[in-house]
Each structure stands twice: as structure tokens, then as C-alpha cells.
Amino acid sequence: MDPRKILVLGIGNAQADLLKWCKEQELEVHACSYTNMGRGMHDADHFALIDIKDTGKIRQYVNDHKIDFIYSIGSDIAMPTIARVAEDSDLFSFINFNTANICQNKVRLREALGADFKYNIPFRRAAEVAGFSDWNIYPAIIKPVDSQGQRGIYEVESFEAVQSHFDKSSSFSSNGEVIIEKYLSGDEISINAYVFDNEVKFFYVSDRISYSEYPGGIIKEHLYPSKYAHLEKDLKVLVAETIHKLDIGNGPVYFQICIVNEVPYIIEVAPRFDGCHMWRLIKMTKGIDLLEIAMTHLLTGKINPSSFLTSEGDTNSRYRLKFLAQPPQSRVKYSTGQSASGQLYTEHYYEEGDVVPEMNGYIEKTGYCIDRIEP
Known part of the structure; x- marks a missing residue:
């Protein structure tokens, strides 16, 4: 029997986790991007130089190659293409095109949430x-x-x-x-949730720490457990009401939230995985593999309820997912101190000596590590 075929939109650092998973599951992995420069390239069996925003060309590729599944993680701009092509080609999709289109545009998102929605700004x-x-x-x-x-x-x-x-x-x-x-002045948190048949099955809050010296809220690290865990009841209401408003009935959902005087306000909602590899931190701290759950859901249309049973470890420690970063156009150099006590995982995006590509123009991710911070 021929392997099932998946088309992954993008080959960058965010997609590398997905491409590797697909390869390990012995799917026939197709990928496309506007550039052939990306870390996920080596896990693709077939690659096409197509801009992921070009719905027509992506649809044609899906039809020509008899693709069974189409997906991407960590990319807002991929979601409308995925939803539209899935609808047109009768493929399974977690969300519909209207929802993807709303969440990919900051104005449409604010309008969909509504001026009277207490978590809006x-x-x-x-x-x-x-x-x-x-x-x-x-x-x-x-x-x-x-x-x-x-x-x-x-x-x-x-x-x-x-x-x-x-x-x-x-x-x-x-x-x-x-x-x-x-402008909201307060601490930021992230919420990673998972929805199945319009019901929130998983909910995870982490503190989101950004660089104070650069504009735009560029992510520096995530910390778990969150110091705002006591707001869990209100945050669950926020998530439930938001997914209802946006018609997010299935799949992963990522929230970026600002806490002002103990009140949460929505900065961003994305019906996708975050671009920060948080699934790995969740797996290490809760024993729940969201990437495995999502892909099983995508490939079969089902999930096993036992997949969400937690096996949380040391609750006295705090865990950190920290990005390694350097200025754009500098030469990549990794610290020799990255094997410090408490470190659980490290992943490098580039080889030492590579030129750091420019994305935000201030400070660019070159990898990340997960460690345990002792109390």
C-alpha cells in the first residue's frame, strides 16, 4: 500500500518539528515555500517552490499529486490557504476558511471579538x-x-x-x-489549548517573557507554571467564549494575553500551534504530546481521550523554554555553557559560523533550550 501524502506549507524552523514527525511516521512528505532555504528541507521527500499564500498554485499541487492532508504549524499566513484548499479539495481541516481568514488579520479578529467583549481592546x-x-x-x-x-x-x-x-x-x-x-502595560502569558468537537480538552498557561529593549514584544522565553495560575477559572472562560465567537471547533489554539490589574486582555488568537515549540515544553512538564495528538486527529479525524491524561512531574520546580538569539547578519556562535545543570533539551537552528538571517530586524532566534529552574 502506498504511503499517505501530506503537504506541509513552509520549511522553516517552525515547520521543522512537523516535517520530522511526518517523516518518522513514514508519510510521503511534500513541502512548499517561496524559498528553498529552510531547516525542514531535509525531511521533505518532495519540494516545490511555491509561495504558501498562493492558494491557486497550492490547490493545483494538491490535486496534481493526490495529496491526502495539508497542514502547517507556527504560521498565521498558512492557515487561510490550508482551510481554503482543504474545503476545495474535500480534505479534512480543523477550521473553516472564514475562521482562518479572521484570525490571520488583526483587524478582522478585533471586529469578530466585538467591541463589547470584555477581553478585547x-x-x-x-x-x-x-x-x-x-x-x-x-x-x-x-x-x-x-x-x-x-x-x-x-x-x-x-x-x-x-x-x-x-x-x-x-x-x-x-x-x-x-x-x-x-497599549497594554502588564505581564504577558500564553495559553496553549486543544479543542475537539467544540470542547476544550486541554489548557496550559505559561508566562511569556519578551525582550524589554526591543519593540514589538519579541519573545525571549516561556516559564511554567505561570505566576497567574490563580486566574485559571477566568482564563478558561476567556478561551471558551473566544473559540465560540471564532467558530474554532477542532485543533490547537494559541492565545497571547496581557494581564492588567488581574484582568486578561487578548493580544492574539491563532487556531494553530505557536511558533515557539511549546508542545515540547508541554510534553516535558505534563507528559502530553500535543503534536502527536494533533497529527493523529488530522490523519484519522479522531483523538484518544486518554491522550490528555497528565503525568506531571516535579511541581516544585519551574521550567523554562528559552530562545538562543543573536543580532541579524551576525555569525552564529553558541555558548559553551549550554550544558549547564538543569538543562533538559537544546536545539540549534543553524551551524556555527552561519550568518543569522534577518526576520524582525532586532534580535533573531538561533535555537532554543529547555531547563529546570530549581526553587
Whole structure:
């Protein structure tokens, strides 16, 4: 019997986990990207140079090669393509195109959540800087409406600052639109959840630590357990109400949340895996393999309820997923101290001496490690 075929959109660091899993399961692995430069390339049996936003060409590839499954992790821009092609080609998808389209666009997400939704924040969209001339909520954040990876995000204190950064932010948006939002001053957390048949089956809260010296909330590390674990009841309500509003009935869901005076506000919702390899931290701390669960769900349409049974280990320790990072265009150099006591896992994205590619333009991930922080 011929192996089942999966098409993975993207071959970068976020997709490397997925591509490796598919290869290990002896699927016939197809991949595509706008570039052939990516760490996941060596786990693809077949590769096509196709922009993952090009729905027509992706659909044609699926039909020509009789692809059975299409998926991606850690990528907002892949989700609408996956949902649309799956619908058109009668393939299983966790979410529909409308949901993917909403979550991939920051304005549509805010509008779908609704102005009266208590976890939402004030916002406005504009294609020209003049559209923000009478915005009076400062400090604020401006962002391209549909970019990813913290590109084009700036904290602004006045309309003059908006004018200064608007063109750069707009350049990262596919249609030139920019969103401005009320700036939230507080700690950030991440929520990784899993939904099956409209019910939240898994819920995991971690503290999200970003670089204070760079704009845009660039991720530095995740810590578990979260110091906001006491808000679990409210956070579960937030997740349940949000997935209902957005019609997320199946699959992984990632939330980025800001806590202000013990009240959670939504920064981002994504019906996908995060791009931070959090599934590995979850597996190490809870004994639950979300990647395995999601892919079994995708390939069979089912999940085993026992997959969510936890085997949580040392509850007195704190665990950290920390990114290794360097400035763009520098030469990769890994510290010799990465084998310190308490370290559980390390993964490098590049070889020593490689040039660090530019993504956000400030500080770029070169790998990550997971360690245990003793109490």
C-alpha cells in the first residue's frame, strides 16, 4: 500500500518539528515555500517552490499529486490557504476558511471579538496615516494588519510618532493597512489549548517573557507554571467564549494575553500551534504530546481521550523554554555553557559560523533550550 501524502506549507524552523514527525511516521512528505532555504528541507521527500499564500498554485499541487492532508504549524499566513484548499479539495481541516481568514488579520479578529467583549481592546484601522490623526488613546501600538513574527510593530506615544513609523509598519502589510491599538502595560502569558468537537480538552498557561529593549514584544522565553495560575477559572472562560465567537471547533489554539490589574486582555488568537515549540515544553512538564495528538486527529479525524491524561512531574520546580538569539547578519556562535545543570533539551537552528538571517530586524532566534529552574 502506498504511503499517505501530506503537504506541509513552509520549511522553516517552525515547520521543522512537523516535517520530522511526518517523516518518522513514514508519510510521503511534500513541502512548499517561496524559498528553498529552510531547516525542514531535509525531511521533505518532495519540494516545490511555491509561495504558501498562493492558494491557486497550492490547490493545483494538491490535486496534481493526490495529496491526502495539508497542514502547517507556527504560521498565521498558512492557515487561510490550508482551510481554503482543504474545503476545495474535500480534505479534512480543523477550521473553516472564514475562521482562518479572521484570525490571520488583526483587524478582522478585533471586529469578530466585538467591541463589547470584555477581553478585547480599543483599536482602529487605516490605510493612510491621516486615518489616525484623531486617535487619542496613547501610549498605543501600531502593527501591520496581517504580518507575523513581530515585524513592523512599534510603540507610539503621539501622532507624531505614528507618522514616523507608519510607512515602515505599512510595508509589512499585504494591503498596506495598519492597526492601532491601546497599549497594554502588564505581564504577558500564553495559553496553549486543544479543542475537539467544540470542547476544550486541554489548557496550559505559561508566562511569556519578551525582550524589554526591543519593540514589538519579541519573545525571549516561556516559564511554567505561570505566576497567574490563580486566574485559571477566568482564563478558561476567556478561551471558551473566544473559540465560540471564532467558530474554532477542532485543533490547537494559541492565545497571547496581557494581564492588567488581574484582568486578561487578548493580544492574539491563532487556531494553530505557536511558533515557539511549546508542545515540547508541554510534553516535558505534563507528559502530553500535543503534536502527536494533533497529527493523529488530522490523519484519522479522531483523538484518544486518554491522550490528555497528565503525568506531571516535579511541581516544585519551574521550567523554562528559552530562545538562543543573536543580532541579524551576525555569525552564529553558541555558548559553551549550554550544558549547564538543569538543562533538559537544546536545539540549534543553524551551524556555527552561519550568518543569522534577518526576520524582525532586532534580535533573531538561533535555537532554543529547555531547563529546570530549581526553587
